């Protein structure tokens with residue numbers, strides 16, 4: 001039996017000079033965003049519950065919308081090669097596909113944005129970083145949703 | 161700090177062909193802030209009966225090889241919850257893990273549980289963990305006058321929360337949760353298990369308050385159903401299921 005004492009300093013009994021001793025211990029590594037008795041209490045809203053439910057419900061609807069979308073765009077009737085201005089114009093002439101694409105746009109954007117909000121909550125440590133990342137995310141989401149909605153409703157097939 | 165006397169025992173054993181002893185390597189994550197700001201792996205080779213537990217190996221190392229090795233243990237029999245540690249990458253109680261069950265052919269990795277501040281070697285600061293526990297009010301809450309006899313409960317009502325009464329607050333579940341690793345504000349599985357124990361107790365009247373606490377942004381909705389907690393629990397509690405039952409109670413309360 002033997003203890004393999006390695007030469008470097010983390011274990012103890014170093015001959016050389018150590019920067020740390022009993023009176024000057026090294027800093028410990030704290031976990032991110034530790035809970036203390038000063039951690040603020042809840043906001044008493046149901047927002048997180050609705051967000052959680054929305055992820056599941058929008059997910060179910062998205063399965064149908066996205067798979068249908070991929071089939072029509074990429075597989076059926078000649079695949080991608082058929083996609084062009086005329087193809088898009090033809091589909092958006094029908095209110096059915098307008099509603100389909102509108103629902104897909106809104107659901108996927110809100111679902112994806114809420115998913116990224118979760119990711120930010122998980123990984124961004126400093127309150128400031130969290131705040132600005134979320135502001136960037138919400139701005140991008142609102143911009144994309146509004147622009148997409150505008151295009152679906154104001155699309156003009158006779159544009160030159 | 162190998163002692164020559166130990167070699168002698170080794171020779172004595174060699175005389176018997178079917179000695180139960182094997183030589184196992186324990187690779188332990190050491191950290192001592194009074195010496196260095198960096199943690200480091202250290203190997204210890206010991207001869208030990210594989211039917212013994214990791215805790216016995218740690219004792220052997222501490223008592224015979226290196227007295228500075230620091231870890232917590234009290235009962236040594238899976239009751240007190242002091243010795244949860246990460247053994248070969250999985251959270252377990254050292255006192256409930258047999259060496260033969262974790263492949264002693266290879267070095268056995270032992271390190272502190274994750275997501276809490278390491279104070280020395282395998283000892284972590286449990287304050288944030290117990291803060292989350294306190295924050296869910298883990299005690300009986302009742303209204304009105306105290307009854308003159310004990311508060312009775314049917315066997316079915318007792319059965320409803322039986323699983324979550326078994327928790328020993330070892331923190332194996334909470335410190336195995338990736339959400340907790342990244343954000344210590346999350347209540348974590350252990351706090352939710354102990355809230356569950358009272359939420360579903362027919363004698364308790366504080367359920368609504370606890371549900372409200374777990375409905376907030378650091379509550380049950382942060383759970384991603386990873387099942388790490390259920391895998392880690394040394395008491396075999398279905399932790400993820402308990403969390404899910406709290407989520408369901410919150411949803412059915414609103415709709």
Ligand code: HEM
Nearest residue numbers: 055056059060062063066108109111112114115116118384
């Ligand atoms: C096709 C059907 C889809 C289904 C069934 C679905 C389902 C889900 C569910 C249930 C969650 C929550 C996971 C959890 O809380 O642990 C989730 C998260 C997420 N989803 Fe979707 N989703 C779909 C499509 C999409 C699309 C199109 C996007 C992108 C626009 C997206 C982006 C995300 C992101 C970013 C997250 C967060 C990831 C995380 O929590 O780690 N999903 N999805």
Ligand code: SF4
Nearest residue numbers: 327328330331333393
């Ligand atoms: S639920 Fe299991 S793993 Fe979590 S603290 Fe309790 S006994 Fe330990």
Ligand code: FES
Nearest residue numbers: 236238240241255
């Ligand atoms: S020492 Fe008490 S649970 Fe392991």
